[in-house]
Amino acid sequence: MINLDDRELLATIDNSDQLGSMSKWGELVKESREQSKKLQMPSKVRWNNLIWEYKQPKNVIICGMGGSAIAGDYFVSLFNNELSIPVIVNRDYNLPKFIGSESLVICISYSGNTEETLSRYHEALKRKSMIISISSAGLLEKFATKIGTPHIKIRAGIPPRTAFPLMYIALITLFENLDLISNVEQQIEEVVKILEKLACEYSTESSIKENLAKEISYGLFNSTPLFIGYGIYAPIAYRAKTQLNENSKVIAIAEALPEQNHNGIVIFDNPNVSLNDIAFIFIHDKEEPKNITTRFEEVKKLASKKSEKVLEIFPQGKSKLAKQLSSTFLVDFISIYLGILHEIDPSITPSIDKIKHSLRVKHNLLEHIEKEVL
Secondary structure (H helix, E strand, O other): OOOOOOHHHHHHHOOOOHHHHHOOHHHHHHHHHHHHOOOOOOOEEEEOOEEEEOOOOOEEEEEOOHHHHHHHHHHHHHHOOOOOOOEEEEOOOOOOOOOOOOEEEEEEOOOOOOHHHHHHHHHHHHOOOEEEEEEOOHHHHHHHHHHOOOEEEOOOOOOHHHHHHHHHHHHHHHHHHOOOOOOOHHHHHHHHHHHHHHHHHOOOOOOHHHOHHHHHHHHHOOOEEEEEEEHHHHHHHHHHHHHHHHHHOOOOEEEEEOHHHHOHHHHHHOOOOOOOOEEEEEEOOOOOOHHHHHHHHHHHHHHHHHOOOEEEEOOOOOOHHHHHHHHHHHHHHHHHHHHHHOOOOOOOOHHHHHHHHHHHHHOOHHHHHHHHHO
């Protein structure tokens, strides 16, 4: 098996240096925060023969796909009890029927060229919705510049999956600028300190014995990981699943409490099925509600009878945002190290590339949208 302390070998497999990009998360948080604060909101926007105003929205829809959409999941789980208007996440080509001129449509795409997201941008224009976009470049930036819809430009040139803090912090700052959430400055300052500390602990320079990310990745090798989270950690469980899909190229499963206790827990009731190839990873918080702790403990007992691989991931930090991002930082590092253990470049996604190519050849939706918008 690959020696994760062999830094030269790691660099050979990790051709795009995702591990190096991960070490810069603290820097990305600060950069995104500063950049997003500069956003200026227009009073009105004109497109074709339509003119509409920008005002306080009555509802918000966050549009994205993959690593861009999950920033919305994180946000909603973290600020759900603070938000006074509905905020939903949308992963589709189309907007719900209720989205209209009193809706804020936030379009997030790291590349700026995600066709599902651009399709919703186009639809939001036709409905005279207030639109704000976040991207590093692409058509999203081009449309915003041409039409005058607000746009937050983030750093380009890094693997989209490791650009998560750029998009998430931009989203948080945007809601703060709109007075939809309260000040988060202290939480972000704590996040930067923790990420800079953890970057050393999880780096390639840190040995296996002292590196939790390397240690867990070995434990997940040749297993099917099943992540279970609660509350603000539920989207982290899903993020872990998608990161292992993309970076490690393995099957992974995500569940959320308390919902898992109404269906997924029944897998333990079949005496004829072995679960020893399943690795159960519980992502939660020692300060969670007592009834949730009981749920985790009962699932852990059942899992321990069926599998030798049962572990828990606890966050670091005091604020909820720090807890959220410190846990995410760990699972992202795990996914990259696990991909390297499989001797696969974490950054390559040939199956996604093939689907995009096929869609471009058969439908070329981006060209159609560009003509319609401009």
